[in-house]
Amino acid sequence: VWDESDDEIVDAQLSAFVHAEKIREFTRSFAPQQSFLNTQIKATVNIDDVCNAYSDGTTINFYLSSNACENTGRLADVIYHEFGHSLHYHAIIEGVGAFDGALSEGIGDYLAATTTGDPATARGFFKDAAPLRHIDPSNKEHRWPDDLVGEVHEDGLIIAGALWDMRSELIAELGDVEGALLANRLFYQGMRRAVDIPTMYVEVLAADDDDG
Secondary structure (H helix, E strand, C coil): CCCCCHHHHHHHHHHHHHHHHHHHHHHHCCCCCCCHHHCCEEEEEEEEEEEEEEEEECCCCECCCCCCCCCCCCCCCHHHHHHHHHHHHHCCCCCCCCCHHHHHHHHHHHHHHHCCCCEEECCCCCCCCCCCCEEECCCCCCCCCCCCCCHHHHHHHHHCCCCCCCCHHHHHHHCCCHHHHHHHHHHHHHHCCCHHHHHHHHHHHHHHCCCC
């Protein structure tokens, strides 16, 4: 077992390598025709900044730790989330869909959650067991447009929560494997054509239609 947990700098390299490959293979289960998944994915870790990570539409990039935050290259959920942004960017059908920041944040959070099966994402971000965000909190259902606050991560919880609810209902109907797989396929088809959060809902319904 290759373990570099005592060395932040090396562990971030190892973790990003392992989890970037893991999320690519997971994504192939519901988006096998996506050509982006057949390219080399560049991950840069240990960037001299803190408490964040980003995708530039293709590459994924992670920051060093601080007193407040963990090195984001060591957090599987953050790697999955940033990969979700890149997937979103490459999945969009030109002339049909469009990239929207709040929608993409929700896409990243849902992808992390459906990969792990845990709607509480990025545990360990603040060096404790609390999640950075929770897409299915027991005390809150984020709704459009009531809960819009103008911040993309918070607004993204609206669509992430809706997708998680869909996944949960499909699992209850079809079982763990088939239910999650159908939810993920609908999620992918929706992101290809949506231009914002409301149209993501419409496009998922359209992708699910089989009788007009």
